Amino acid sequence: MASLRDIKSRITSTKKTSQITKAMQMVSAAKMNRAEMNAKAFVPYMTKIQEVTASIAQGSKGVQNPLLTSRPVKKTGYVVISSDRGLAGAYNSNVLRQLFNTIKSRHKSNDEFAIIAIGRVARDFFKKRNMPVILDIIGVPDQPSFAEIKDIASKTVGMFADETFDELFLYYTHYVSAIQLDVTEKKLLPLTDIKSEGKLTSYEFEPSAEEILDVLLPQYAESLIYGALLDSKASEHAARMTAMKNATDNANDLISNLSLVYNRARQAAITQEITEIVGGAAALE
């Protein structure tokens, strides 16, 4: 049996750990609320741009734009969104595993696909497995603004336009609620199914539908990536919050078990001392 001092020091260290995980849990909870608000602020922009895009793309048939046309697929692009840091439970491994399995089942060689990694964990994961990561961005802040992601988003859309790859998928974690996070696969490009709930309006175009689509479609595709990032950030904080809550709970369980053992050991030591004293006194008589 461990000595009293050993148990005591284990209790103290577990307590310290639980303080840290508790603090991290609260920080994540606050960040999650902010992330949720960011995601909400983004909704009006997204619905509006979706409405306009759908109206134009469906209202004017026969309009040609490289982002709208499907072509034979020689190479596939994958955008994957993960976090920069760990300690978020299964958040990263879920999305990475799903993409990894998909790639394994769809492609035979590394020439058939390319990965665009957002987040350190995703970048390191795929680099370690010798998979082609052609673009990566790390250090995306917890409350990303559009300007920070614009660069990689427009590069990605540009790569589709100049036929570096012929289709583009987006892998991210969709935030349903704090306890439900779904890994989602979304086909980003070519834009084949633009739907909108709002009624379609027929517009006058100034100067022409083609030129408007040239401006609108890249902006639309970029905002889809940004939307997915906001969604993923909310998920990341939710996942980290849950993970840290579990860690705190486990630490508390451990502490109560250890306290029990500690008290028992202390009682045993006292009993033994009394027996020794009584035994010693009896021997003197």
Added chain:
Amino acid sequence: MKTIKVSVVTPDGPVYESEVEMVSTKAQSGELGILPGHIPMVAPLQIGSVRLKNGAKTEYVAVSGGLLEVRPDQVSILAQSAEVSDSIDVERALRAKQRAEERLREQQRAHVDFKRAEMALQRAINRISIAEKR
């Protein structure tokens, strides 16, 4: 006088929302003025200002490109970034202007970067000039 609802939305959230009498802005094909009851229209915008006239008051919003969508009762401006003149950070815009100018001076070689610096310079100048109007 009749009014029209105007909203300026960016990925970072709505920037401006109000009822105004007239909207005037610079589309890629030229200056555009919109009054209530305009036919539905879509036009890409230049980097520039949006003037929102309401009675004697005129407000300015700086937009970095984007799109203008007009409906008879509503105008929406979809831009990747936009600021109301009061909320422009002039210091930051000045710094951005300097940075862009330096880059333009030293980079005649790389075409892409040159173009980007040019755009950045335009945006900075636009912000500064709109901030002066408040």
